[in-house]
Amino acid sequence: MFVMYAVIFTILGFLSMELAGWFxxxxxxxxxxxxxxxxxxxxxxxxxxxxxxxxxxxxxxAIVLILLGVGELDYRFxxxxxxxxxxxxxxxxxxxxxxxxxxxxERPRSKWLLGIFxxxxxxxxxxxxxxxxxxxxxxxxxxxxKSK
Numbered sequence: 743m744f745v746m747y748a749v750i751f752t753i754l755g756f757l758s759m760e761l762a763g764w765f766x767x768x769x770x771x772x773x774x775x776x777x778x779x780x781x782x783x784x785x786x787x788x789x790x791x792x793x794x795x796x797x798x799x800x801x802x803x804a805i806v807l808i809l810l811g812v813g814e815l816d817y818r819f820x821x822x823x824x825x826x827x828x829x830x831x832x833x834x835x836x837x838x839x840x841x842x843x844x845x846x847x848e849r850p851r852s853k854w855l856l857g858i859f860x861x862x863x864x865x866x867x868x869x870x871x872x873x874x875x876x877x878x879x880x881x882x883x884x885x886x887x888k889s890k
Contacts, residue, residue: 754824755820755828759800759824763832764878778792780793780871783869804823804825839859861876865877
């Protein structure tokens with residue numbers, strides 16, 4: 743029963759981060775927080791962008807949840823673990839595969855990763871606040887998974 747509890751809340755943490763991330767990206771980052779996020783839509787000569795502060799914020803939420811729940815290994819711990827797994831997935835897919843901040847791998851070849859890659863390229867087709875599409879990492883319109 744404990745394992746099922748842990749798995750459910752870990753998945754819930756992961757999914758809630760994707761949903762919250764989509765909402766925050768669309769309505770806050772491309773809204774009142776655009777002055778921070780626009781650094782991600784502009785060419786940069788630096789390894790870090792002001793936009794990276796969002797990763798620190800989301801990571802801090804995961805750490806706080808893990809610390810609050812570690813004593814009893816309750817839902818907070820597992821939600822924090824799910825958010826952390828999401829953060830690691832985000833780093834690998836977004837920063838390594840899509841933006842190539844680390845050149846560890848070539849362009850993705852799997853249909854699934856290629857769809858995510860195409861959706862993110864479409865998101866960055868503009869550097870304007872209001873013209874962007876596809877705001878999630880895993881929530882991606884089906885059209886990006888179709889072969890040409």
